[in-house]
Structures are given as C-alpha cells and as structure tokens.
Amino acid sequence: MWPMSPAAAIASWRRFGAQQPSFRSLRGSSETDPPNLPTRLSRMVGRDETAEAISAQVLDRGFVTVVGPGGIGKTTVAVSVAHALFAKFGGALYFVDLGALDDPSLVPSAIASTLGLSVKADSPIQALLSFVRDQRMLLVLDSCEHVIEAAASVAERIFKEASQVHILATSRESLRVEGEQVHRLPPLGCPPDVTGLKAAEAMSFLRPCSYSWNASPRAEIPLC
Ligand SMILES: Nc1ncnc2c1ncn2[C@@H]1O[C@H](COP(=O)(O)OP(=O)(O)OP(=O)(O)O)[C@@H](O)[C@H]1O
Ligand SMILES: [Mg+2]
Numbered sequence: 340m341w342p343m344s345p346a347a348a349i350a351s352w353r354r355f356g357a358q359q360p361s362f363r364s365l366r367g368s369s370e371t372d373p374p375n376l377p378t379r380l381s382r383m384v385g386r387d388e389t390a391e392a393i394s395a396q397v398l399d400r401g402f403v404t405v406v407g408p409g410g411i412g413k414t415t416v417a418v419s420v421a422h423a424l425f426a427k428f429g430g431a432l433y434f435v436d437l438g439a440l441d442d443p444s445l446v447p448s449a450i451a452s453t454l455g456l457s458v459k460a461d462s463p464i465q466a467l468l469s470f471v472r473d474q475r476m477l478l479v480l481d482s483c484e485h486v487i488e489a490a491a492s493v494a495e496r497i498f499k500e501a502s503q504v505h506i507l508a509t510s511r512e513s514l515r516v517e518g519e520q521v522h523r524l525p526p527l528g529c530p531p532d533v534t535g536l537k538a539a540e541a542m543s544f545l546r547p548c549s550y551s552w553n554a555s556p557r558a559e560i561p562l563c
C-alpha cells in the first residue's frame with residue numbers, strides 16, 4: 340500500500356498523536372460540551388439551515404462528505420452537525436482530524452486510536468472493522484483531502500461493512516466512493532440587511548467569503 344519502515348511509521352504516528360487536540364481541548368470549553376469533539380463556534384453565521392440539512396442527510400443516508408475549498412467552513416459545519424447529533428448517537432461520536440496526518444497508511448490506525456482501540460501494526464483495518472461492525476456511532480473524518488485515497492477506502496469499507504456507523508467527512512474534494520452523498524458548501528452570502536447586526540457578527544462573514552472556489556485556497560476576492 341504505502342511502504343514505510345517501522346521506525347518511520349512510529350515517528351509519523353507520534354507526530355500525528357502530538358498534533359491531535361488534547362483531551363482537555365476535545366472536551367470543549369464547558370463541562371456540558373460532548374467529549375471527543377472540538378468546541379463548536381459560539382456564533383456560527385448563516386449555516387443553520389445547511390447544518391440541519393446535513394444532519395438529516397447523515398441520519399438518513401449514513402455517509403455524507405461536506406466538500407468545499409479551504410476556509411469555506413467545512414469543519415465548522417461538521418462540528419456543529421456533530422454536536423447536534425450527539426444525543427441521537429447516545430454519545431457514541433468520534434472526531435478524527437486527518438489533517439494532522441502526513442502518512443496515508445496511518446488512516447486506519449488514527450481512526451482506531453480515536454475509538455480507543457489498541458493499534459496493531461499488522462492489520463489495523465481489520466481490527467477497526469471488527470470493532471465497529473456491530474456498533475452504532477457517528478464517525479467524523481475531518482480534512483480527508485490530505486490522505487484522500489486512504490480515507491476514501493477506509494470510509495467505503497466501514498460504510499459497507501458496518502451498517503450502523505454513520506460517517507460525516509469533510510474534504511476539499513469528494514471521496515468518490517460508493518454510498519457517499521456529497522454536500523457542496525457554497526460561500527456565505529453578504530450579511531443580512533438588518534439593523535442591529537453586531538460588528539463581530541458582520542466580521543464573521545469575511546473569512547468564509549474571502550476564498551475563491553477556483554483560485555488557490557488562500558487567494559482573496561472582494562467581498563460581496
Ligand atoms: N458560518 C461561520 N460563521 C462564523 N465563522 C465561520 C463560519 N464558517 C467558518 N468560519 C470561520 O472561518 C474559518 C475557517 O473555517 P473552517 O476551518 O471551518 O474551514 P474549512 O472549510 O474546514 O477549511 P479547511 O479546508 O482549511 O479545513 C474558521 O476560523 C471558522 O471559525
Ligand atoms: Mg477544515
């Protein structure tokens with residue numbers, strides 16, 4: 340698959356572990372925030388309907404990828420959806436930041452580790468599949484584009500072999516595998532023409548608006 344010496348694999352895995360959010364930050368900012376999840380934005384602008392639609396898709400179809408260019412708000416929406424669905428999955432909700440992974444062969448191990456499984460070097464994918472096969476859970480795979488083929492392959496196998504596992508992925512490109520429902524995230528519009536919009540609220544439109552779909556992810560375009 341992706342040949343790598345054991346020493347390099349261990350070093351890469353350690354780097355991944357070091358880059359994952361700490362348990363403290365995963366717990367969120369308050370005692371009521373679900374474990375395993377980054378804190379959601381206190382004020383997510385203009386995405387409530389989108390988040391509701393994606394939540395329904397995740398429950399109904401079981402495998403949704405939120406797709407869009409860098410900085411448009413994919414992770415923000417996915418985290419919001421995950422918080423909204425937390426109770427529906429009885430708290431069985433796992434968030435894996437694949438953006439911190441620099442070796443695609445470690446995708447199964449990264450997921451297994453997030454689920455609390457001890458990672459075996461020989462066949463982490465088999466161990467992962469055996470574990471999730473009879474479980475009901477929501478698995479959030481964030482930033483799949485860094486390891487797209489590996490993430491796509493693992494997501495497809497989990498979707499096919501573990502019927503109660505619902506997958507919510509985010510990626511700058513779709514995974515292009517069986518079962519995947521692609522939800523393309525459009526840029527946010529201009530702030531609504533209402534009085535009383537707070538400065539911070541208006542400012543929060545800037546970042547998601549400021550990246551062009553076709554240009555490089557960091558290219559800024561004029562607002563509205
Ligand atoms: N609806 C929103 N309201 C307010 N702020 C937002 C909203 N969406 C995104 N942001 C802010 O914009 C920034 C980028 O959002 P986010 O990380 O979700 O983008 P992304 O699409 O996941 O990017 P990447 O492709 O790099 O992973 C973050 O600082 C986030 O807080
Ligand atoms: Mg993201």
